[in-house]
Amino acid sequence: xxxxxxxxxxxxxEKQEKNFETANDHTMSARRTAVIVGGSSGIGRxxxxxxLSKGYRVFNVSRTPFKGERVTTYPADAAREGEIAAAxxxxxxETGAIDLVVYSAGFSMAAPIEHAKSGDYRYLFEVxxxxxxxxxxxxxxxxxxxxxxxxxxxxxxxxxxxPYDSFYSSSKAALSMLAREADMELRPYGVRVSALxxxxxxxxxxxxxxxxxxxxxxxxxxxxxxxxxxxxxxxxGGVSPSIVAEAVLKxxxxxxxxxxxxxxxxxxxxxxxxxxxxxxxxxxxxxxxxNQK
Numbered sequence: 447x448x449x450x451x452x453x454x455x456x457x458x459x460e461k462q463e464k465n466f467e468t469a470n471d472h473t474m475s476a477r478r479t480a481v482i483v484g485g486s487s488g489i490g491r492x493x494x495x496x497x498l499s500k501g502y503r504v505f506n507v508s509r510t511p512f513k514g515e516r517v518t519t520y521p522a523d524a525a526r527e528g529e530i531a532a533a534x535x536x537x538x539x540e541t542g543a544i545d546l547v548v549y550s551a552g553f554s555m556a557a558p559i560e561h562a563k564s565g566d567y568r569y570l571f572e573v574x575x576x577x578x579x580x581x582x583x584x585x586x587x588x589x590x591x592x593x594x595x596x597x598x599x600x601x602x603x604x605x606x607x608x609p610y611d612s613f614y615s616s617s618k619a620a621l622s623m624l625a626r627e628a629d630m631e632l633r634p635y636g637v638r639v640s641a642l643x644x645x646x647x648x649x650x651x652x653x654x655x656x657x658x659x660x661x662x663x664x665x666x667x668x669x670x671x672x673x674x675x676x677x678x679x680x681x682x683g684g685v686s687p688s689i690v691a692e693a694v695l696k697x698x699x700x701x702x703x704x705x706x707x708x709x710x711x712x713x714x715x716x717x718x719x720x721x722x723x724x725x726x727x728x729x730x731x732x733x734x735x736x737n738q739k
Contacts, residue, residue: 465663469511472553479541481534483524483581484551486510486515489599492691492714493548500695503541507533507581508551524551524577525569532586538588546698547585547596550579554614554672555656558666566656574617575624581641582628595698598625599690600641602708605717609673609736610666618643626705640697643708643717648683652677670739680735685709708725 485506625641
């Protein structure tokens with residue numbers, strides 16, 4: 447006759463520890479955490495509002511506080527090395543894990559390459575690209591804990607040149623490649639990274655663009671003026687930031703998200719066409735679109 451073995455009884459301390467772990471796990475899974483860099487306005491703000499409606503605990507990292515008590519802001523300047531990383535680290539330490547990171551900070555300048563000031567285009571890359579690098583580096587340990595998602599808000603300018611917005615387009619192209627590289631590295635840990643490319647979007651970003659006037663752009667001035675005006679019209683006549691924010695949430699919810707994708711079927715078709723057509727053809731079409739010779 448086989449003897450039955452009785453499992454040792456757990457002590458009261460072990461029971462309390464187990465109950466605490468279970469309660470903590472339940473709390474962590476019940477309230478997801480999102481960190482948005484650049485969440486005080488435009489696409490970032492709309493994304494924050496939609497995440498709040500889904501029950502997320504939302505943190506904003508930006509120079510400007512988020513208007514509303516439901517979002518905690520950690521002030522940071524993307525152009526100052528270390529500030530974004532420190533802010534994201536605070537968010538992760540406060541919650542223990544991060545489910546979603548959205549990098550939505552950005553800066554644009556319309557200027558001829560020949561006369562562009564070093565301080566301007568270096569600042570642009572600090573905000574558009576290196577800030578995203580800092581964000582991913584700081585968030586990675588916390589994203590790994592629950593197989594989180596990171597979305598870098600790029601631009602269709604990453605695939606197609608924007609006349610006299612060359613530094614912006616270049617930084618967004620770099621951002622797309624950063625997303626692809628980071629997705630490869632973090633995928634084994636259950637983390638996925640994507641770049642989301644909006645087209646024209648009606649936000650105040652248009653009015654914050656640094657446009658070189660005649661004293662700075664010299665002989666290029668008429669062309670800069672035409673290109674920046676065409677771009678402004680394209681943006682203000684484009685989609686609302688709410689539509690882009692909805693695309694962020696859909697992308698974050700996909701089990702196997704693409705490393706790079708555009709907002710909407712039309713933009714994804716344009717991305718495909720730009721790869722099929724010869725570059726001289728796409729560049730000619732872009733010149734016509736922006737009233738360039």
